[in-house]
Amino acid sequence: MTSWPATAQEFAARLRSDAADRDRANQPPVKEVELLRQTGLLDETDWSTQQKITRIVGAADANIGHLLGYHYLQIWRSGLFDKPVRHESGWFWAGVSNPLDAALELTPAENGFLVNGRKTFATGAAVADRLVVSATRTDNGEKLTFMLDGAADGITYLGDWDNIGQKLTASGGVAFENVVVPNEDVLGVQPIDEHPRLSLAALGFQLVLAQLYVAIAEGALAEAAEYTRTKTRPWFVSNVGKATEDPHILASYGEMVAQTQAAGLLADQASDQLKAASDQGAALTKEQRGEAAVAISAAKVVSTKVANEVSSRIFEQVGARGTAAGYALDRFWRNARTLTLHDPVVYKAREVGEHFLTGEHPAFTGYS
């Protein structure tokens, strides 16, 4: 898609125009996904471009950036099974695979399986065309990953996501009752042993989270700067005529912008490493997988700090009237605070520290 930057920027501008209102309305992102579908951005296939689009969209609206980043990830990680992945233009993908809750059950049936059970925190699933789901076979205990039509019979979206941030991500639970999975939609078996390539999926989610944290900081800075430029009054003892001349406001923006840029570069570098690891295909070694994992953890450590700090600190640059509910400037912090708790960042820092001290790579888990 040659015109992606313009398309992404236009879509971002549109999202930005009513992001505060939509945050307050707290509705599932049905309309937003439809708009996204119309942009064609869902069909982007280049890794690096996907990352850039995720940042641009995520800065405008972290909810939609989250949905889009995960969408790209689901297609990519489905491909790690080395089976052709069918994507049709305009399909929006989401996953049902929270690593920390009890697995769904797969009962063998004619030409496939029946899925039963519940999963929590399935970001985007309720508004998705295609779902990537993981579940455990009742007969032999194998963990399979498979595709489902988002509107398949027997799927109920619980609509139980009501959180302080990332409100519009449709991250509620999903219930499955005898949902049919034909054999051809099974992507593959999750091996018990450490499998560098298939285990890249977990790293992909970590990377996208880091990108979204950077995006939130970028978005917060852009929105705050617009406010400072147009609405903030200089403090009455500041001896400056405009808020944009206040030395403390200037220095604060400078520090925040510089830190955010640094975090962005670290996320981009981690993205390049994961792409390189992914491109290795079956030749990927644990060592290479491990280096990518550490790079992503480092990006997550830095971007977590930046997202939470910047989204709170901007308020000192906009001033008291910027807390009016209509601006919803707090959405950046609420989104950052919610999304950065995906898994505890201090354990990411430990991975980076352990690697630096001992050369060890992170364990293969749902989070590393």
Added chain:
Amino acid sequence: MTSWPATAQEFAARLRSDAADRDRANQPPVKEVELLRQTGLLDETDWSTQQKITRIVGAADANIGHLLGYHYLQIWRSGLFDKPVRHESGWFWAGVSNPLDAALELTPAENGFLVNGRKTFATGAAVADRLVVSATRTDNGEKLTFMLDGAADGITYLGDWDNIGQKLTASGGVAFENVVVPNEDVLGVQPIDEHPRLSLAALGFQLVLAQLYVAIAEGALAEAAEYTRTKTRPWFVSNVGKATEDPHILASYGEMVAQTQAAGLLADQASDQLKAASDQGAALTKEQRGEAAVAISAAKVVSTKVANEVSSRIFEQVGARGTAAGYALDRFWRNARTLTLHDPVVYKAREVGEHFLTGEHPAFTGYS
């Protein structure tokens, strides 16, 4: 009131029990002020006890702590004019005197004045029994401070406070149309020259803000700790059986608790200094007034940082599920963020720094 600690704690417990719900409901604090009236805490007259009650109540609900702290202040600062101040048991006081917007007008009339005009950000006024108001005489330009019945004819509460934090403080604007002020309700004239004693009023508000910032940090810690103790799951690679054994969670709480305690002591010390200055009566010198001002600014600098940091950092100790909207754990940060923007804290830091370097005291303004 000998039993004030128990009374304050009981009231605080009651507020805490539905603080999250009330924050979400976003209604004027009519019921809360009525409850407060019933406790008898509105009639407390001891300075130090007032400060302690403000902290206890403010930790449970920063909105009501704000109303109560300002209530005490209005009575105290009315007394600075050295005219007996009438307070009847159960009266709830508020002020209409935002220093940064255009003054109200006072037109001389028979046995007094008529007030006309509008003021913004009059915390608590809409639910107050008695108002302390400042306005400017149209005939001679004098700025008078006077009392009004909150329900006096011609007063309209605009109900235009809708902000991300301190939602229940009824901090909207007030319109006055030919409101009658009898001469006996005029407290006095605000002198043009620097007047150490009357100018203490501005310091009182700064002090109460510092106390409320500390209270917010205390409240956030208490609520988060309760969550960590009862709901937080240990991270799956932490090798501990309970979240309260996780080394990082323990250390983080320890740092936050210690910083909050230090901030609280600094606010208490500043409170003692303002009390001592106030007790000087007419003998108060600019020097003494200035030392109290610097102490309060220092307290504000430390407590601002603590309130914003602690109310955000607690989330790392409660974990992802603690972002569910029902807990409204974000209210502490939203309240802190809103209230700490009352006036820009970096200018308070400058006052402290200037005094340390040069011995200068802050200028006499509406904020220092």
Added chain:
Amino acid sequence: MTSWPATAQEFAARLRSDAADRDRANQPPVKEVELLRQTGLLDETDWSTQQKITRIVGAADANIGHLLGYHYLQIWRSGLFDKPVRHESGWFWAGVSNPLDAALELTPAENGFLVNGRKTFATGAAVADRLVVSATRTDNGEKLTFMLDGAADGITYLGDWDNIGQKLTASGGVAFENVVVPNEDVLGVQPIDEHPRLSLAALGFQLVLAQLYVAIAEGALAEAAEYTRTKTRPWFVSNVGKATEDPHILASYGEMVAQTQAAGLLADQASDQLKAASDQGAALTKEQRGEAAVAISAAKVVSTKVANEVSSRIFEQVGARGTAAGYALDRFWRNARTLTLHDPVVYKAREVGEHFLTGEHPAFTGYS
């Protein structure tokens, strides 16, 4: 000593006058202890006054503050055995009791014992008149604490303290070869079981460290401010005529001063709690001892951060020329960095956090 403030200030001024030179000369504090002896401050007996003197002297010279603070502690902790402690005017006391290295051996002999062995890190011992020493009986394994004349036969001071900070504290090792300990100089037996009162000694050292950390921050600020006032040039694009008018310099000092004051109040509060616990005598409960321990740990957490941050950050307020070696402005950071590593502060934070979350008190150890 009614005139102690003046005496302490004079002594501090004298120390300050050549602190940079003495830091560079890196010699044992023989002359300094002699000066200290002449002031009479060694004989101060009031707890609260001792703490204040330690802060005043420590701000001027953290080395001598360290020696003096520990001197008071040795006399106090000797008294915890409830045996009269003989102090003669002018005696300078020090201890030999690093908890982390192998104990000295006490061999029973006629009317007492012989001490043999080596200890590391015995701050002040090499220049002390009286030593408080702990060692283990070879016959029954009891750990005794006893007094020695600093110049007793058989004691060798190893002079092996050569560190980046606290250079003048004579914190080297001590070797004992058949040093005679008469029975009457034995203070008592360190019980194996938890003994609230005797175990206060460990808390005393933690408290004095916290006081010294605060003192270092105070000293750094005072010295830097003097430099900023008299030598720092305003930056050429700052549009101010003097460094003391630069907004960033003012705000930075303000933040540092406020944080240092808060840390000081927390240390003072902890001091009051330890004094109260000590005053309980045999009635002291584990609970009371534990509350004092937690208060001291909190003070140490805050003061550690303040000391290291302030002593580094001051350089931004003095500017490039302030790094000239002659000013030795780095001594504050080197002293802070060295002294704050006495034991790892994160474990103090954990104690505070654990107490806050669970009510547990710190274990009885040589450090808590």
Added chain:
Amino acid sequence: MTSWPATAQEFAARLRSDAADRDRANQPPVKEVELLRQTGLLDETDWSTQQKITRIVGAADANIGHLLGYHYLQIWRSGLFDKPVRHESGWFWAGVSNPLDAALELTPAENGFLVNGRKTFATGAAVADRLVVSATRTDNGEKLTFMLDGAADGITYLGDWDNIGQKLTASGGVAFENVVVPNEDVLGVQPIDEHPRLSLAALGFQLVLAQLYVAIAEGALAEAAEYTRTKTRPWFVSNVGKATEDPHILASYGEMVAQTQAAGLLADQASDQLKAASDQGAALTKEQRGEAAVAISAAKVVSTKVANEVSSRIFEQVGARGTAAGYALDRFWRNARTLTLHDPVVYKAREVGEHFLTGEHPAFTGYS
């Protein structure tokens, strides 16, 4: 130089082996420059490689990294005059051009000029083969830049650099007495008007400083990690067998490593931008020059923070015994603290903030 990575690493290893001793010896870097000459690294011509070498050498020894980084800069910035620059293999270059002190005087003489006067802070000059000097013509006030042989008659090196950090950079003053400058060694005239290309010189120094700050953080981390791995004892209540298993030590290293990597990427990005601007030659616009300036300022903001924080925080990961003077682990902080005061970083933050808010580019000065 195809083998530069190995050469740089070998040289760095050699520097590292006695960096602590040389820091304590505090001698001019005569031997070090001779070693550097022998490596051939002085003749490296590729910009990007120069930057990498500066980081590698600077991590091992910030003094020598500083000399080498400035050496490359002097050759590069001499070339900005578009006159062929003669460099002979093994020549070590330095500059005499501190922007903040009074200019040297150039008196016209036969076939050239005579230089007279003094300059301060001429890093490396005392040990340089070639000097790049700026001075003002007495006849027409033009500011010329010219080359000198470092050993030319009439040059005296004052040897007055004695600072807490960057001790071995020979950054003392230089006196000139009738030093002969032939016309052919004059590089050109510094225009009074803003000249994008010639003014890149100032940016080059800012960039190299940012690279050195990153290098100091990298060096501090490497040295501290080696200590933690081999010498640090686990804290006695930590329940771990090795310091490299302590959760707090791991997390702290992780945070520091991640922040340092992010700072490094930002410096590298700024380096690419300056290279691109430099490659524009005469076509360089103010806009492009300005974008590079802002990128460099951002890099300086982030790397300043990282260098000062990491070089202080490492001590918590090495523990008390790591403060022994023999390790000189404080040299990283002393070097960082000294070098990061080159010019006040808050004014760099202001440049970044102003550009973000208003699009303005930094003024053309000796520092931006």
